[in-house]
Amino acid sequence: DAGVTQSPTHLIKTRGQQVTLRCSPKSGHDTVSWYQQALGQGPQFIFQYYEEEERQRGNFPDRFSGHQFPNYSSELNVNALLLGDSALYLCASSGGQGNGYTFGSGTRLTVV
């Protein structure tokens, strides 16, 4: 049983460009969350999707947007990339309250 899969694993973009990251949740999980992790820091919550709707959002600008599809997979889009957007982007899925999250291995985004 595959866990959370993310693509691509690594990405290099130029400042000002746009990027789309993809995530497939663990089988049976219907909720997808996205986190940004800078080097040496803990993951920071970006937003969460459930039933194709953004259910909760962290303290990130509107340049960060997302989508969830009927099969529960999700995309994270970042527009007008800044150097500070360089980080490991993690997708996590869960199947309900009171359970831990299953994280993917992340996408390492480098903005140059």
Place this chain on the structure above:
Amino acid sequence: SQKIEQNSEALNIQEGKTATLTCNYTNYSPAYLQWYRQDPGRGPVFLLLIRENEKEKRKERLKVTFDTTLKQSLFHITASQPADSATYLCALDFTGGGNKLTFGTGTQLKVEL
């Protein structure tokens, strides 16, 4: 705003000893407190979850305690092994609705032979 503090300094211990990691938080207590393990370049892996009305939870060599009066959780690894070397993250779920997690910065554990 809510703050979560974990030891920023790495913890080095000898194989076979018990490692104890600390997670302190400010303001109000979370509904759930979770611990994750993270290896370099990988995503966090869920280890244990403890609810605000629970004092202690165990799983194999792992034990978590949760003291809402002290606003502190302790994470113990008994009979530690070199394979336990990793960064351990404390994460708080304040709503209990399975929504966002607020993470600490993590503590790096190194178990030496």
